[in-house]
Amino acid sequence: MTSLALQYLAQAHQDITFLHSYPGLVQTDIFSRLREQPAGSILWKMVVLLISTGVTALMWLRGLSAEESGEWQSWNLTSKGFEKGRLHQINEHGDDYAGGGSKAFQDYKSDGWPEKVWEHTVRTIDKATTIGHV
Numbered sequence: 001m002t003s004l005a006l007q008y009l010a011q012a013h014q015d016i017t018f019l020h021s022y023p024g025l026v027q028t029d030i031f032s033r034l035r036e037q038p039a040g041s042i043l044w045k046m047v048v049l050l051i052s053t054g055v056t057a058l059m060w061l062r063g064l065s066a067e068e069s070g071e072w073q074s075w076n077l078t079s080k081g082f083e084k085g086r087l088h089q090i091n092e093h094g095d096d097y098a099g100g101g102s103k104a105f106q107d108y109k110s111d112g113w114p115e116k117v118w119e120h121t122v123r124t125i126d127k128a129t130t131i132g133h134v
Contacts, residue, residue, distance in 0.1 A: 001117050003105065007087045008114035014085030019076055024092025025063030031055040064092065 003020050010018040034052040064072070072094055082088045088096045108114075 003087065003089060004108060004114045004117040005121055007109060008118040010085055010087040011114065017082045017084050018087045019082065019090055020087060021073060021076055021090040022092060023069045023072065025059045026069045027060050027063045027065050031059065
């Protein structure tokens with residue numbers, strides 16, 4: 001939905017470059033801090049522990065350091081190589097992997113989903129900001 005919303009904004013604002021960056025695995029402690037709620041079952045606590053341990057190990061073995069990921073993001077933000085008025089989807093290597101776009105993404109675009117997602121987003125924000133003000 002984020003890519004579709006950004007696609008809508010890129011079409012509406014041709015003077016702005018839009019980047020949707022996927023940094024891949026980054027060596028952080030986000031999954032090692034994952035904890036199950038105290039009321040959860042023993043089995044569920046074990047599942048959460050196994051998943052958080054496995055993902056944390058994978059992040060540290062295969063992920064970029066936070067510094068390197070930050071350098072990639074800084075490069076992306078300051079690069080002159082991205083065309084204005086277009087959504088660029090950037091992978092962990094700095095490649096614009098949506099140059100032609102995936103077939104699924106192209107199908108969503110041609111079916112009007114960027115507009116539908118943006119309208120849903122605006123309605124949701126409007127609803128959230130008017131609660132209690134009616």
